[in-house]
Amino acid sequence: MENLSIRSLIEGFRKKQLSPVEITRLYLDRIHHLQDLNAYITVTENVALQQAEIAEKKYLANEALGVLEGIPLSYKDNLDTKGIRTTSGSKIDENYIPNKDAGVVYTLQREGAINLGKVNMHEFAFGITSNNPFYGSVKNPWNNDYTPGGSSGGSGVAVAASLSVASIGTDTAGSIRIPAASCGVVGLKPTHGLVDASGVKHISWTLDHIGPLTRNMDDLAIMMDAMTGKNYTKYLKEDIRGLRIGVPKNYFNEGIDQNTALLYKKALEDLESLGAILIEIDIPYTIEDLALSFAIGLSEAGYVHEESILSALDSFGLDVKMSLENSHSIPAIDYIKALKRKTQLTVEFEQIFEKVDVIATPTTPITPQKIGEEMVTINDIQDSVFNTMIRLPAVFxxxxxxxLSIPCGLAENGLPVGLQFAAAKHKEKVLIHVGYAYEQAFLRSFYEKRNRLADLAIESK
Structure with a gap:
């Protein structure tokens, strides 16, 4: 499966060496054999095969024009899909069937993508473990006793275990990057508003982003080409000599477990060995600012889910119910103050990006925890897994x-660790450039381990 990149599949289809129908069946078979990972809520086998047949006819007639013609994808289940149930990982929406596609789904299907199905997630995207009380806990393919992160946990697992070529997730406080880091794949949260957010069951329209999870940077660039209509693949370059990388002196290097800290330090040394210039920077963000995400996110979630809170509160899972119960008690003044501080922080980070091209941080302070674990202790300080995991990615x-989150190695417990790069607004090209250079120089053996893991899982069935 390691050879089934988007680029190699498209080339094989064009040369008539590969069949979109056969490739789609291969992925459907893998989904069936690895059901115990619980990555999917709904598998759209008939839809996928019909779309694959259309793609195959286009290739045979030399009429395939879509950027993703014949490429099997999966979608987080809070993205509307016309005629296909979209549960948002909830009991409340278990029978909801949209009458139109979400904007990003429409765009990708117009580019020829095949819909393998809707992947599992934390209920209403309200958590980072993907322990779903209604559709079952999603399991990390590196170790099934552990979570894959969340809330886009099904997306992370689907990509890591080759249950789809790529997947589309959403990210309110790290929900693309946390599962990407936890599952050893690549995940990008684009600039807010860059990707069409229509037809998404939001937590917060202010904080929510839509983006891709892929197995490598080449696939990520092609996905971004398809999602935006821009050309990101031209930034897949290995030379980063002179690139200015900001290394935070505070916040992002605090409260990190030892394994993560060591791998982060090694990644910085590796980047410097490629010719990047490391520049220490002060971060204008404190732990108190993390509360702003809660004030904004919960206030807006209370509005989004107002009807269900009033009429069906007991139909939410316990953790989501507890959060939403408190959403209407947040004073308006706190919401407004949080929005004002958000504007101030945005300006201050833009000023940092005038001095550096990217900021490099760990994606999360810890590796994923065992399924069911709710608390974690780092350096004798205890906090919830939720607060800990969102602490670094939620800033952006x-x-x-x-x-961007990209793998940077394995911790002693055998679970992946992620490296996060952030850039100025609409500078995704810089993230693709630095991510690709780092990947090409240092991630080949990591990818080989991940690919063997996915194939061994099938062989054991």
């Missing part, structure tokens, strides 16, 4: 800057 939801 508040500011709206694009942020």
């Amino acid at each position: 939801n508040l500011t709206g800057h694009p942020a």
Whole structure:
């Protein structure tokens, strides 16, 4: 499966060496054999095969024009799909069937993408474990006893275990990057508003982003080409000599477990060995600012879910119910103050990006925890898994800057660790450039381990 990149599949289709129908069946078979990972809520086998047949006819007639013609994808289940149930991982929406596609789904299907199905997630995207009380816990393919992160956990697992070529997730406080880091794949939260957010069951329209999870940077660039109509693949370059990388002196290097800290330090040394210039920077963000994400996110979630809170509160899972119960008690003045501080932080980070091209941080302070674990202790300080995991990625939801998570190795427990890059708004090209250079120089053996893991899982069935 490691050879089934988007580029190699498209080339194989064009040369008539590969069949979109056969490739789609291959992925459907893998989904069937690895059901125990619980990556999917709904598998759209008939839809996928019909779309594959259309793609195959286009290739045979030399009429395939879409950027993703014949490429099997999966979609997080809070993205509307016309005629296909969209549960948002909830009991409340278990029978909801949209009458039109979400904007990003429409765009990708117009580019020829095949819909393998809707992937599992934390209920209404309200958490980072993907422990779903209604559709079952999503399991990390590196170790099934552990979570894959969330809320786009099904997307992370689908990509890591080759249950789809790529997947589309959403990110309110790290929900693309956390599963990307936890599952050893690549995940991008683009600049806020860059990708069409229509037809998405939001937590927060202010903080929510839509973006891709892929197995490598080449696939990520092609997905971004398809999602935006721009050309990102031209930034897949290995030379980063002179690139200015900001290394935070505070916040992002605090409260990190030892394994993550060591791999982060090694990644910085590796980047410097490629010719990047490391520049220490002060971060204008404190732990108190993390509360702003809660004030904004919960206030807007209370509005989004107002009807269900009033009429069906007991139909939410316990953790989501507890959060939404408090949403209407947040004073309006706190919401307004949070929005004002958000504007200030955005300006201050833009000023940092005048001095550096990217900021490099760990994606999360810890590796994923065992399924069911709710608390974690780092350096004798205990906190919830939720607060800990969002602490680093949530910064760039508040500011709206694009942020990328890419693997940077395995911890002693055998689970992946992620490296996060952030850049100025609409500078996704810089993230693709630095991510690709780092990947090409240092991630080949990591990818080989991940690919063997996915194939061994099938062989054991």
